[in-house]
Structures are given as C-alpha cells and as structure tokens.
Amino acid sequence: MNVRSHVIVDAAISPYRRGEIPLAMPFIDSLPDNSVTLLDKGFYGADLLLSLQNSGINRHWLIPARKGLKYTLLDEEESNDMLIEMKVSLQARKKNPSLPEKWQVRAVTYEVQGKQKTVFTSLPRTNYDAKAVAELYHERWEIELGYRDIKSSMQHKAQVLRSKTVDLVYQELWGLLLGYNLVRREASQAAVEHGRMPNEISFKYACQFIASQLKVMSKAISPGNTPKRLKSLRGDLSILFIDKRPKPNRPRAVQMSKTRYPVNRKAAPLK
Known part of the structure; x- marks a missing residue:
C-alpha cells in the first residue's frame, strides 16, 4: 500500500499455511524504483530485505529491529545512528545459497513517549539523518488506517x-x-x-x-x-477533506468473541 495515497499497489491471497515472507517475495518485482518500503517486524529476514535493496534502482527498506540480535559495531562507538554487521543464518543461506555470510544494516534509535525504539534500514546516512528515518517509519501506521477503512467502512465491522x-x-x-x-x-x-x-x-x-x-x-x-x-x-x-489528527493512543487488545452466556467482568480468578 502506498502510505501517502492509501492506494493498494499489489496484493496476494493464499491459504493460512503459507507464511507472510514467502508470500511477500514476489512483490519485490513490482516495487517502484527510488522508493522506501516500510515493513512490520513480521517481515524481518535477510533474504527478503537484501533481495529488496539489491533489486531495481535505489530501492530501500525500513523495519523495526529485532531484540536480542548479536552484531558487530562497525563505527568507532555506539550511538543513536550506527552501522552494524550481523551474520546471516545457516537456515537462510541453505534456502538461498547466494546470500552472503554477513550483512550490514543501519540502526537508528529514537525515543517515543519515554521508550527507546530502534529501526533497521538500508537508507544511507548521507541522504537521510536519524530524525528523518524515525519520522518516516511512523508513516507505516497509514497502512493500518487503510486496512481499517476496508474492515470498518466497507465491511461495516463484519467478523x-x-x-x-x-x-x-x-x-x-x-x-x-x-x-x-x-x-x-x-x-x-x-x-x-x-x-x-x-x-x-x-x-x-x-x-x-x-x-x-x-x-x-x-x-x-x-x-x-x-x-x-x-x-x-x-x-x-x-x-x-478533513484535518489530519494525531494517532490515538489505543493499545491493541484481543476482541472478545460473541457468546450467548452472560460475562461477569468482575468475577474472581480461577484457583
């Protein structure tokens, strides 16, 4: 989905047994040149991300960092904008032998509501500073608003x-x-x-x-x-036309399934 217009650029539908990353791989061929693809953390993988940035002309990606990853710092010291190097897993290289043993990414850390957030990106420092990268990733929320329009406005919140x-x-x-x-x-x-x-x-x-x-x-x-x-x-x-409003602070929650039995929200926990 184009985050600025909310127009769906490409789509794929498959049985639930097929994972998101294999489903996304064919999208690489339809991505426009001179673009940045914003992904959620479920699409983290060296094969997908390296294939994306190595295809076409000036194609880049931006994704939340995975916690607990081991890396080698390529800068002189750690900062909120640093270049790191990580190993490509043996499993990924077995599936795609053309992958390198190691790959480099840029790690940008910023603060949101008192919490530290880190994103990985292929965008070069020379053209995009850390603030621009952080602001750009926040536009990924526009995709969720597009999905909401389909589910709420078109489907009338049907389950x-x-x-x-x-x-x-x-x-x-x-x-x-x-x-x-x-x-x-x-x-x-x-x-x-x-x-x-x-x-x-x-x-x-x-x-x-x-x-x-x-x-x-x-x-x-x-x-x-x-x-x-x-x-x-x-x-x-x-x-x-409407004025853009700031994103509401509504933590995600599992929607309660419908039941014909009464629900007592104040019931004591089971022992």
Whole structure:
C-alpha cells in the first residue's frame, strides 16, 4: 500500500499455511524504483530485505529491529545512528545459497513517549539523518488506517466474510480490494486537483459518495460523458477533506468473541 495515497499497489491471497515472507517475495518485482518500503517486524529476514535493496534502482527498506540480535559495531562507538554487521543464518543461506555470510544494516534509535525504539534500514546516512528515518517509519501506521477503512467502512465491522466456498472467498476478497482501490484512486485524483494530500479525504464519506455517483453514471450517463462527469465528481469531493489528527493512543487488545452466556467482568480468578 502506498502510505501517502492509501492506494493498494499489489496484493496476494493464499491459504493460512503459507507464511507472510514467502508470500511477500514476489512483490519485490513490482516495487517502484527510488522508493522506501516500510515493513512490520513480521517481515524481518535477510533474504527478503537484501533481495529488496539489491533489486531495481535505489530501492530501500525500513523495519523495526529485532531484540536480542548479536552484531558487530562497525563505527568507532555506539550511538543513536550506527552501522552494524550481523551474520546471516545457516537456515537462510541453505534456502538461498547466494546470500552472503554477513550483512550490514543501519540502526537508528529514537525515543517515543519515554521508550527507546530502534529501526533497521538500508537508507544511507548521507541522504537521510536519524530524525528523518524515525519520522518516516511512523508513516507505516497509514497502512493500518487503510486496512481499517476496508474492515470498518466497507465491511461495516463484519467478523467474517459472506462467502461459504474457497473460490467465492477469493472472489469476495479481490472484489473488496478492487472496490477499495476505485474509491482511493478517485480520492487521490481529487486531492491532486485541490492541492491536498490524498489521505486527507474521509474514506467513509468518499466511499458512500463515489459509490452512489458511479451507480448513476452507469445507468444515466453515456460513455462519452464519463470523463466530464468524473472531473465534476472530483470537484465535489472537496467537501470531504478533513484535518489530519494525531494517532490515538489505543493499545491493541484481543476482541472478545460473541457468546450467548452472560460475562461477569468482575468475577474472581480461577484457583
């Protein structure tokens, strides 16, 4: 997902037995040059990250550091912005013999709400200072907001999909992603025309507005007038811009499953 526009760049769906990293490897070929890929800690792996930075032109990555990793400091002393070297695991090299025995990463440490956070990146120090790297990684939260829009605005917080067979589950998921991208594309085009950021448009209301307009266009407007109507639609979206709000401090929690039995939240613990 593009964190600035929330448009989905690529997607893959598979059975749950397939891990996230093998599922992500084919994405490398579709990444644009001169880009930075922001990943969560579940995608940490020398094979994926080295393959990413060695492909294309000027492709870089940014990911949270794993705790407890052993490394060799390549700078004269430790700091909040240092170059380190780590060993590539034997398991990774067995799967991909072209991997080196060791690899170098840049470790940037910063403070958030009194806590120290460290991220690894391939971005060079000469072009990006430690503050810029820290601020850039915080944009990864925009991806979570995009997922929220699909689950909340499009799915109305439904716990499960409607489909009952494997083929229909795939069809429903691809349909959701396609519909989401149609809304995001029009919202992005409207933002460009109004000189605003694409993620400043309320997705919930844009989805409702665009869906209703597309239904009208498909029935009452000739194909030749579609470009003119789309331009008018993007102008109408100007009323849906919102001011960006700071990310709320809401710790993640497991959602309680529905039950027909009453739940006593003050019950004494089992002994």
